[in-house]
Every structure is written in C-alpha cells, then in structure tokens.
Amino acid sequence: MSNATKTIAVIGTGRMGGAIGGRLASLGHTVIFGSRAPDSEETAALVQKTGGGTTASSPTDAAAAADLIVFAVPWAGAEKAASSLGAVDGKTIIDVTNALSFGSHGLMEIATDTSSGESIQKWLPGSTVIKAFNTVGFHVIANPEAAGGPVSVPIVGDDEDAKTAVAELVQSFGFESVDVGPLVHARALEMMSMIYIVPYLQGRKEDAFEFYFRRGAAPKVSAGVRAAG
Numbered sequence: 001m002s003n004a005t006k007t008i009a010v011i012g013t014g015r016m017g018g019a020i021g022g023r024l025a026s027l028g029h030t031v032i033f034g035s036r037a038p039d040s041e042e043t044a045a046l047v048q049k050t051g052g053g054t055t056a057s058s059p060t061d062a063a064a065a066a067d068l069i070v071f072a073v074p075w076a077g078a079e080k081a082a083s084s085l086g087a088v089d090g091k092t093i094i095d096v097t098n099a100l101s102f103g104s105h106g107l108m109e110i111a112t113d114t115s116s117g118e119s120i121q122k123w124l125p126g127s128t129v130i131k132a133f134n135t136v137g138f139h140v141i142a143n144p145e146a147a148g149g150p151v152s153v154p155i156v157g158d159d160e161d162a163k164t165a166v167a168e169l170v171q172s173f174g175f176e177s178v179d180v181g182p183l184v185h186a187r188a189l190e191m192m193s194m195i196y197i198v199p200y201l202q203g204r205k206e207d208a209f210e211f212y213f214r215r216g217a218a219p220k221v222s223a224g225v226r227a228a229g
C-alpha cells in the first residue's frame, strides 16, 4: 500500500468499522462504508464524523468500488455479510473479526471448528483474506496513544504480497506489524482475542491490556525448534 492512498470499503459501521474508517480517512484514503442501512441517520452521522469525502452505500456497491475491503461485522452475521459483498474476486479482504460466542462459563469460546478468517476465505474463494487488527481494541485503533505504549498487530494470510501491503497499512496506523504465518493461524489470533476480552468480561477494566511482542527473547543457545514431549 506504501504511501499511495486508496479507495477502501469498510463493511460494518460499528465500533471497529467506525474506528478503522476514521483512521483511514485521516490518512487520506477514500472510505466507503458498506452498511445494511446506508441511508440511516446513524450511518449519515458516522459518514459526517469520518469526513474526508467518505460515503456509504450497500455492501455490494461499496465492495465493487474498492480493491481493498475491511470486513468488520459480528461472527453471527459474518456469512450473510460475506455473501452481501457480491463479486470480490481478486480483491484483498482485511478480516478483523473473531468467531466468538458466549460460553456457559461467562467467558467467550470459539464458535467454529476452524476460524472466522478461514471461513471468510472459504465463502469468498476468489478473494485474498488477510487477518489483522482482530487483537486490538477499537478505542486503540481510533487512538493508539490510549494503549499507553507500543502495540503489536499480528497478521496472517496466504498471499505474501497482500500481507506485506496490509502490514504497511497497519504500520501507517502507528502499530508494529508481526507476520505470524499462513491463514490457518487465524485460529491462534482469534484465541488471542478470547484472552483480550477476559478483563472486560470480569469487570476488571484496570487489568485490560493490549498485545506487544517484545523481541530478542530467544535462548542464547538453542538445539532448534521441536515439539515438547
């Protein structure tokens, strides 16, 4: 993505869509929100707040007008929202979602056998799904200083060029990007979000955290990587 500005569709006008759309617009990108209610007062207010020539339309029209799509909807509505995008062959989808549902123990649990990222790739096979931002709070995306320190954004995907482009976008937001491998590792990233949410679910906001990967921690002498046992 380098320094070039792009037209980017942001699907979902909630906390994540609003925060990411706002940052994209402030960086000079042209944002088109894809909403189930593009003409609602709420969407109009978000468009006005986002500024910078932002518009809103149906998910299909937003996706058609952009090469890059940010997918920011709840897991429960993800399959329907994915099908509402229409033809997305050849486009990159930044998946910020987490396949989570409430468990009987009052915590979150993974709501699929694979991951949201892999599911979206399966539903939209001609697209390139890159998972990013799913481990970061929306308020920190809107204002990285709210984290009180550096933030790592792990990224996974199967297309190296698309992953590099998304990494550059992540960095332009003020975060450190960390390539943690292929899309199958979306499972690991979505489990990170389970841990992230625990302090909020338990009413311990003072313990809320953001992820930061401190490098340089490997043992000085190593016999290589092997599974334990």
Ligand SMILES: NC(=O)c1ccc[n+]([C@@H]2O[C@H](COP(=O)([O-])OP(=O)(O)OC[C@H]3O[C@@H](n4cnc5c(N)ncnc54)[C@H](OP(=O)(O)O)[C@@H]3O)[C@@H](O)[C@H]2O)c1
Pocket (backbone or CB within 6 Å): 011, 012, 013, 014, 015, 016, 017, 034, 035, 036, 037, 043, 072, 073, 074, 075, 076, 077, 078, 081, 096, 097, 098, 099, 100, 133, 134, 135, 136, 137, 138, 139
């Ligand atoms: N909140 C966070 O800090 C955070 C952080 C990391 C990842 N995430 C992940 O990001 C995704 C979005 O989270 P969010 O907090 O932005 O959610 P949210 O505030 O509830 O907003 C989700 C948006 O998705 C759209 N949508 C499409 N289909 C929907 C459906 N069936 N039901 C409800 N909304 C639907 C809606 O926009 P329209 O009405 O305009 O269509 C809605 O505003 C989730 O998968 C979440 O796990 C959230």
